[in-house]
Amino acid sequence: DAGVTQSPTHLIKTRGQQVTLRCSPKSGHDTVSWYQQALGQGPQFIFQYYEEEERQRGNFPDRFSGHQFPNYSSELNVNALLLGDSALYLCASSLMSALPSYEQYFGPGTRLTVT
Amino acid sequence: AQSVAQPEDQVNVAEGNPLTVKCTYSVSGNPYLFWYVQYPNRGLQFLLKYITGDNLVKGSYGFEAEFNKSQTSFHLKKPSALVSDSALYFCAVLHYNQGGKLIFGQGTELSVKP
Numbered sequence A: 001d002a003g004v005t006q007s008p009t010h011l012i013k014t015r016g017q018q019v020t021l022r023c024s025p026k027s028g029h030d031t032v033s034w035y036q037q038a039l040g041q042g043p044q045f046i047f048q049y050y051e052e053e054e055r056q057r058g059n060f061p062d063r064f065s066g067h068q069f070p071n072y073s074s075e076l077n078v079n080a081l082l083l084g085d086s087a088l089y090l091c092a093s094s095l096m097s098a099l100p101s102y103e104q105y106f107g108p109g110t111r112l113t114v115t
Numbered sequence B: 001a002q003s004v005a006q007p008e009d010q011v012n013v014a015e016g017n018p019l020t021v022k023c024t025y026s027v028s029g030n031p032y033l034f035w036y037v038q039y040p041n042r043g044l045q046f047l048l049k050y051i052t053g054d055n056l057v058k059g060s061y062g063f064e065a066e067f068n069k070s071q072t073s074f075h076l077k078k079p080s081a082l083v084s085d086s087a088l089y090f091c092a093v094l095h096y097n098q099g100g101k102l103i104f105g106q107g108t109e110l111s112v113k114p
Helices: none
Strands: A005-007 A010-013 A019-024 A031-038 A044-050 A051-059 A064-068 A075-080 A087-096 A110-114 B003-005 B010-014 B020-021 B023-027 B033-038 B044-050 B055-058 B064-068 B073-078 B088-097 B102-105 B110-111
Touching: A005 A087, A010 A019, A010 A087, A019 A087, A019 A110, A031 A075, A044 A064, A044 A075, A044 B102, A075 A087, B003 B102, B010 B020, B020 B110, B023 B073, B033 B064, B033 B073, B044 B055, B044 B064, B044 B073, B073 B088
Parallel strands: A010 A110, B010 B110
Antiparallel strands: A005 A019, A019 A075, A031 A044, A031 A087, A044 A051, A064 A075, A087 A110, B003 B023, B020 B073, B033 B044, B033 B088, B055 B064, B064 B073, B088 B102, B088 B110
């Protein structure tokens, strides 16, 4: 049973560019959440997707957008990259019907470096 | 607003000694609390959770956590530390009213020396 997978593992982009990160949830899960983890900090919630819709959003600008596909996989898009967007981006999957007792399963993350 | 605090940036323990990693929380309503561990250049791994029931929760790799409602704490413990326990530990609270958003503390780096 594959866990949460993310691609790519590492990415280097230049300021102003756009980036797309991908996530496949754990088998049987229907909800995907994205988190940003800056160096030395705890993960910060970006947004959550369920039934192909953004269900809730953290305190991130509109440059951050996402999508969920019918197979529950998800993408995170960041436009007009800033140096401050450099971070580890974590995807977490869960089963919405199991709230609140579920735990979110995290992928290995994508390390984004903006130069 | 929901929040979590981990008052110690780093905890140092000798192998074989008991360890405690502290966490306090602030929530409105019932607290749903989690501990995760992160090894270098890796994602987060779930350790344990408190949803309801017994105040002492047992989790993976011999870890346990004690939920204390009066002190609003959820400290992570292990009776005998291993060098391999050295990692970054995060406490988190589930913001249930918003569909399952996790709010994390800043993390505590645990270092276990032989």
